[in-house]
Amino acid sequence: MSQSFRVNINQLRSFEDIIRQLDAFGVGFLAVVNDDETLYGIITDGDIRKALLNQKKAVEDIINTNPFTLSYRTPKNQIISFLQDKRRLHVPLIDENGVLKEVFLLNNFEKEILPNAVVIMVGGLGSRLGELTKEVPKPMLQIKGKPILEYIVESFKNQGFENFIFCVNYKKEIIQNHFGNGKSLGISIEYVVEDKRLGTAGALSLIKPERLKHPFFVVNGDVMTSLDYRAILEFYTSLQADAVMCTKEMSYTNPYAEVKYDTNYNLLSLKEKPTSTFDINLGIYILNENVRQLLIENDYFDMPNLFVKAMDQKKCVKIYQANDDWMDIGLPTDYQNLQND
Numbered sequence: 154m155s156q157s158f159r160v161n162i163n164q165l166r167s168f169e170d171i172i173r174q175l176d177a178f179g180v181g182f183l184a185v186v187n188d189d190e191t192l193y194g195i196i197t198d199g200d201i202r203k204a205l206l207n208q209k210k211a212v213e214d215i216i217n218t219n220p221f222t223l224s225y226r227t228p229k230n231q232i233i234s235f236l237q238d239k240r241r242l243h244v245p246l247i248d249e250n251g252v253l254k255e256v257f258l259l260n261n262f263e264k265e266i267l268p269n270a271v272v273i274m275v276g277g278l279g280s281r282l283g284e285l286t287k288e289v290p291k292p293m294l295q296i297k298g299k300p301i302l303e304y305i306v307e308s309f310k311n312q313g314f315e316n317f318i319f320c321v322n323y324k325k326e327i328i329q330n331h332f333g334n335g336k337s338l339g340i341s342i343e344y345v346v347e348d349k350r351l352g353t354a355g356a357l358s359l360i361k362p363e364r365l366k367h368p369f370f371v372v373n374g375d376v377m378t379s380l381d382y383r384a385i386l387e388f389y390t391s392l393q394a395d396a397v398m399c400t401k402e403m404s405y406t407n408p409y410a411e412v413k414y415d416t417n418y419n420l421l422s423l424k425e426k427p428t429s430t431f432d433i434n435l436g437i438y439i440l441n442e443n444v445r446q447l448l449i450e451n452d453y454f455d456m457p458n459l460f461v462k463a464m465d466q467k468k469c470v471k472i473y474q475a476n477d478d479w480m481d482i483g484l485p486t487d488y489q490n491l492q493n494d
Contacts, residue, residue, distance in 0.1 A: 158243075158256045159184040162193045168210035171196060182243040184256050185216055191251040194218035197243070222247050225254035228379045228477065232257050233311040267313045269367045269386065275302060275374035276322030276347045276356065281484055290324045291482060292374035293331065296491055300331065301482060302374055306338060309370070312382050315340045318364065319374075320356035322347040354456040357440075358448040365442050371456070373436035377491060378479040380437065388473050389439045395468040397439040398460060400432040401475050432472070435479055444468055 160174050162185050174183055181198035194216040204215045221239060223232060225246035236244055236259045246255040275292040285294060292302035306317060317335060321328055321344055335342035345359045357371065368389060370382065380399065389397045411424045438456065444463050448454055464470050482488050 158182055158258075159186050159253060161186055161188065163188070165212050165216075167212065168204070168215070171212065171215060172201070175201070180243070180258060182256070182258070184245050184253055186253050190253055192220075192222065192245055192247055192253045195220040195243075195245060220245065223257075224248070228381055230308055230311040230381065231379050233259065234307055237307075237311075265313050266315055267383075267386075268316070269314060270316045270318055270365060270369040271309050271314050272318045272320065272357065272360070272369055272371045273302065273305060273374050274320050274353055274356065274371065275328055276320050276325070276351075277374070278323050283485060285485060285488060288324075289327060293324075293327055294482065294488060296377075301377065302328065302332075303338075304377060305372060305374065306332075306335075306340065308378070308380075309382060310338065310340055314370070314382065317342045318345060318360060319343070320345045320347060320359075322350065349451075350453065351451070352453045352455040353436075354448065354459045355452055355454040357445050358450040358452065358454075360445075362442060362445075365445060368439050368441045371438045371440060373481065375482040376436050376479070377482070378435070378437070378475075379477045380435075380475055380479070381477070385437075385439060385473050389471070392471050393469060394439070394471045395441050396444045396460060396463050396470045397473050398470070399435040399437040399473045399475050401435055401477075401479055402430060403433050404428050404430045432474065435475065436481060 158178050158180060160183055165171055165174070165185065171183070175181065175196065175198065183196040185193040185196060187193050196216055200215050200217060204210060209215070221241070222245050223235060225248055227246065232244065232246075236242065236257070242259045244257050245253055246257055248254055275290065277291060278286065293300045296304065309317075317340055319328060319332070319342060325344070325346060329344060332338070332342055343364070345356055347356050347359070351358075353373070354371075368386070385397065385399065406426055406428045408426060411427045413421045415421055434457065444459065447459065447462050447466060460470055480487060480491055482491060
């Protein structure tokens with residue numbers, strides 16, 4: 154990211170001023186701001202070419218006053234995904250008042266490739282989605298023309314993770330035919346096939362130990378999130394944990410009055426529509442080989458039970474509380490909401 158690549162609108166009085174400023178920064182991009190630093194617009198090399206073709210050299214005809222922008226609080230992986238999707242190299246990052254905070258340049262982003270594997274559980278039936286998953290596995294449901302699973306993969310890839318293991322079962326051929334070995338996405342994918350239902354953790358017992366030399370992520374294949382996976386990995390490493398579960402604080406308002414009374418049926422309290430706050434499991438974890446070895450090969454096992462077993466075995470189990478956007482696609486309404494997001 155950079156604080157540069159900006160110019161005050163009052164400095165651009167002619168076509169030559171624009172060319173001079175673009176040349177000074179040398180990235181083919183200018184963010185134009187007002188006196189109060191709010192974003193006025195942007196100018197790119199493409200805008201200059203259009204102006205020349207249309208024989209227009211007035212400053213107001215060249216500046217794009219309705220550019221794509223993102224909040225400066227947007228996680229880095231989301232910014233990268235946005236730019237890749239829009240096939241752009243730059244985006245202004247603004248605050249809630251439209252003040253330009255930074256300019257993100259994709260070419261300046263140096264991505265460190267990490268050795269940690271990402272295991273994605275994509276073998277479920279998705280039965281709660283009814284007809285939606287009758288012909289296609291839940292992770293392959295489309296959001297704006299792209300499978301949910303592809304969004305998950307890209308969110309990890311954009312943060313430097315390139316080694317993936319898909320645990321498949323239901324309609325596995327659809328997933329395998331779409332992703333293959335991952336080469337088309339610039340990643341590596343291996344498949345672990347569950348010949349029987351093994352729960353949300355049991356399939357980990359089928360993975361060869363040499364594939365998990367480093368701590369590895371385990372992610373449900375129906376989760377859409379803006380989590381910073383590197384931050385979670387740093388949290389895991391700094392605490393020397395054996396297992397980390399990601400959680401998020403949620404609240405629920407009971408639509409009814411909550412009545413409490415004692416053993417003699419005397420009324421103690423009456424609360425109208427009380428709200429409870431609690432943390433939920435996000436279906437995103439980091440484990441190491443010591444925890445994976447607690448599983449019995451090819452036996453059914455759910456992830457919450459694995460964490461309980463790890464605690465019983467005195468493993469270091471930690472909770473990472475996230476504040477990021479998160480949604481799982483459990484019901485048809487969830488899928489519809491995500492399509493509209």
